Amino acid sequence: MKRIVILIVLVGLAGIAGVVVRSSSGSVAELRELVSHDNANDVHQEMRQSFELTPGARVDLGGINGAVKIETSDTRTAEVLIERTASTQEALDRRKIYIEGSADKLSIRGEEVEHSFFAKMFGSKASENVTLKLPRQIALSAKGVNGSFVAGEIEGPVEVGGINGKVNIANATGSASFKGINGNIVAGMKSVEQGGITLSGINGNIELQLPDGVNADFDAHGMNGRVVAEIPNVSIDKGRHGNYSVRIGNGGTEITARGINGNIRLTRALTPTPPQAGQF
Secondary structure, eight states, rough: OOHHHHHHHHHHHHHHHHHHHHHHHHHHHHHHHHHHHHGGGOOEEEEEEEOOOTTTTEEEEEEEESSSEEEEEEEEEEEEEEEEEEEHHHHTTTTEEEEETTTEEEEEEEEOOOOOOHHHHHHOOOOOEEEEEESEEEEEEEEEESSSSEOBBBSSSEEEEESSEEEEEEEEEEEEEEEEEEEEEEEEEEEEEEEEEEEEOOOOOOEEEEEEOOOOOEESSSSOOOEEEEESEEEEEETTTTTHHHHHHHHEEEEEEEEEEEEEEEEEEOOOOOOOOOOO
């Protein structure tokens, strides 16, 4: 009886092996690449482009599997450098980076290309580090970045969401929105204008750097942390269930916080350091 059971098991394993062998050769190769991966043999690619942008142009980033660094200055030229890395050329080809630019918009997005079952389940993924040199006068939007996000001074609205890493924005002007951030945030505001500041779904500590003389009303709900102020003319009223009501100066522009798992510090905005000239 035992011999019969063993025979049945062996026949079943042989059938499964036959299915794997009959699958596409590309799938088998992809699985082998995962097993034999060697960091010394990584494939690298650089993408460089430049565009002329008008003041106030929109810059969109999305689907980036890596860190993003943005330097800004008094220029109209946008310079893009993307450094891509993968274990093999095949793995690199499984992700595509699209760069599209015009006078009023620059768009950079990454997408996964449809591939076999083995590639989806077991294949390694390419990563990219994005470095941008941009004009200060832009509207910046970033959604979906698997890495840190650091930007220089922005003279325009800022919208950042879906970031798996720290976020650091230096002296934004206008409105700002931060949603779905898994990391600490340092956000400097040169001024707070109509539209205010929105903080939502943040898993990390937040430092909000505000300019002298700002007048705002700060309303926080459902916080798992504290609101503290290191600037003058701020009154903090702590309610129940993680709710805070904060008046800054004489009150005015709205700042809202929802679902924060961390502390919020209100500090004085720093004076930006002039950028150094240079090329990539």
